[in-house]
Amino acid sequence: MKTGSSLEFSRNAARAQADADLQAALEKLQRDTRTSRPAVTGRLPEFEDLRDRAVAIKNHTLAHLDHYLEQFEANVIDAGGKVHWCSDADGARETILQICRDADARTVGKGKSMVSEEIHLNDHLIENGLDVVETDLGEYILQLREETPSHVVMPAIHLKKEQIADTFREHHTTLDPDRPLDEPKHMTAEARTRLREKFLAADVGITGANMLIAETGSVVVVTNEGNGDLTQTLPRIHIVLATIEKAVPSIEDALSIVRILARSATGQEITCYTTFATGARRAGDLDGPEEFHVVLMDNGRTKLLESGFRDVLRCIRCGACQSACPVYGAVGGHAYGGVYGGPIGAVLTPALDGIDKAWTLPEASSFCGSCEAVCPMRIPLPDLMRRWREIAHREKLNKAATRRGLAIWAWAAKRPKLYRAGARFAVAALRLLGRRKGRFQSLPLAGGWTAMRDLPAPEGGTFVDRWHRERGA
C-alpha cells in the first residue's frame, strides 16, 4: 500500500477501510493490545508511579536541555567519540554522507530508526552511491517492498505473512523457489542468513537512540532482535542519529524509562537487549567500532520546546497511542501520510511538515482519550490535537463550510438566551418530526453526518433545561 499525503487523509482512510487484509491485521493488533498491555502493567504495582517519575525526568531534562546536551557532548568526546550538531534534516543527511565518504564506505547496515525515516536518510545515501540495508526484520521487509513503516514499533503490522513470503521469493532469487515459507519462522530464518552477510560486509552501522545519557555520554539502544547490537559492533564505524530531546541526565533516569518502555510498546517486561554504548573501541578491545559518531539533530524540536507543544517532546516512541487509538485501528498508519501515524502523528506531523500540509490529521480524532490514557509519558495528545485545530482554524486551513458553521454557532453561543430558545425550538421540532420513526435517516445541512448513521430523535427537553430541573436551580 502506498502512502498518500496527509491532506488526503479522508481518501486514504476510505481506501484503508476497503482493504480486508489491512483490516484483519489491525483488528488483531487491537485485540492483542487490549490484553497484553494490561497483563504486564497489572503485574507491576509501581507502573503508574513510574509513569509520573518518567514525566518528571523528561520535564526536568527539557527545562535544562542545554546543560544536559553539553554534558552529553563532553562525555562522548572524552570517551573517544565525536558529536555533530545539525539544525535540520539537510545538515544531518550531509553530515552522515560525509562520514561515510571519509571512511571510503560502500555499504551501510541500519538499525531501526524513526528519525532516519523522518529525514529520508536511506534515499539520500542510496542516491549517493551507498548500499544501504535495513536490518530490523520488519524494516527489511518494507525496504524490499519500497514501503514505509505503518507503526512506530511494529513497522510491518499492515502485512500478511503470505505477502511477505511473496516478497522474499521475489527478492531472494538465488534460493530454491519452492522452499517452504508458510510460517514466520521460515521467513525469520531466511532473513537471518541473508542479513548476517550484510552485517559482516557493512563498513558503517547507523542506529537511532532510545536515550542519550548526559552523565556518561552513553547511547541507549533497545531492540528485541539484536540487530541494533550487530549494527553497532561489527562495522568499522558506528553513527548514532538522534534528536536532541532524547537526552536524560543519569543512568538511573534511563532505567526508570526502560521500565515503562517495553511494557507500553509490546507488552513485554523489558526488551531482549538494552545496550548502553560509550565511545569507540578502546585499547585491548577485541571488537567494537573504530569510530563512534553521534549526529545530534534539532529538526523542529527547539520550535516545539518554545511552543505550547513542549509536552510532545517527552515521547519515547513506544507506539502505545497508535495501538490503542480507534481511528488508527480503523485506517492504519499509512493513511496519515507522514512518518508517524496515529495520535502521535496527528500532533507531530503538523509540527514537522507544517500545519498547512497536515491540518487534516488532528481532525481525525473523536477525542476519546485512549491515547492519553495509555501514553507512558502522559502526553496530553487530545489537548495538543485540539490546539492544532485552533491553529488550522485561525489560519483558515479547514473547510470554509466548517468555519461558517462554527461562526454561526459561535455567534449564537455568545447570546445564551437566544441560544437556549433556539435549542428548545429545534429539540421540539425534531421531536415532533421524528416521533413516528424515532430517528432521522437524512437531515438538511447535516447530510455528511446522516450519510453514515441515523440521528436519534430527541426525547425530553434540552440539556440545560434538564440540568436546571434536576439540580432544582
Added chain:
Amino acid sequence: MSDRSDILARVRGATGRTENSGPPPAPAYANHPLIPERARGTPADLAARFIDMATEAGATVDRVGSLAETGIAVARWLRNNDLPDDIVVAPDTSLDAAGWNEAAGLSVRRGAASDGDKVTVNSSVAGIAETGTVMVAGTPGTPYTLNFLPDTHIVVVHADDIVGGYEDAWAKLRPGLETGRDLPRTVTLITGPSRSSDIERIVTVGVHGPLRLHILLVGQANGEE
C-alpha cells in the same frame, strides 16, 4: 560550530536559560528512588525470582555447585540438546578455572566471536531478579560479539551476583565512575533469546542474535537450601 551554537541558543531561548545558568539543582525525584517491590527480598528470594523470570523470558537455567564444574555442565547440556561442542569462551580470567580441561569432548577457543561460531560462553556482571535479566559488559576480557553472533549463548552467572533491580546491577559499576570512560565500553541487559513479532505479531526467536540463551548459575545464594 554554527549549528551547535544555533541549537543551544534556541534551546536557551525556549527555556529561559543563558550560557551562565550553570547546572540545574538536583530534581526532587532524584532523592527518591523508585525501585519496584519485586526487586526486594532475601538473596534466596531473589535467586528464585531470577530463575522464574529468566525462564519466563525464554532462557534456560542450569545450576552447578562451583565454578570448577562449569565445563562439565556445559558439555553435558550441549550434548543433551544435540548442539555442537566447539565453543568460544570469553578470555576473561574469571572463566579460567571453569574446568574446561575436565570436560570430555569440548573443544574450547578463548577469544571474541566471529561469524560461524555456534556456541559461546561469556561471564556476566550480574543477574537481575526483577525481570530475569543478565547484565554483561563489553570489555577486552568479555567481547561484546560473544553475546550476539552465536546461535547458542551461554552466560555464567554467580549466585552471589544476583541482585534485585537494574539499579542494583549498575551499582556494581558505579564505584569510581566519573565519566563514561570509566564504564565498560558497552553494558547490555539481556533478557531471553533474540526475538521478533514483526510478522503478524507471531513471536519467533533467533532473529539476529542467539536462538538460545542458557544461563549457568554457579553456587548458592545466601540462605538457599
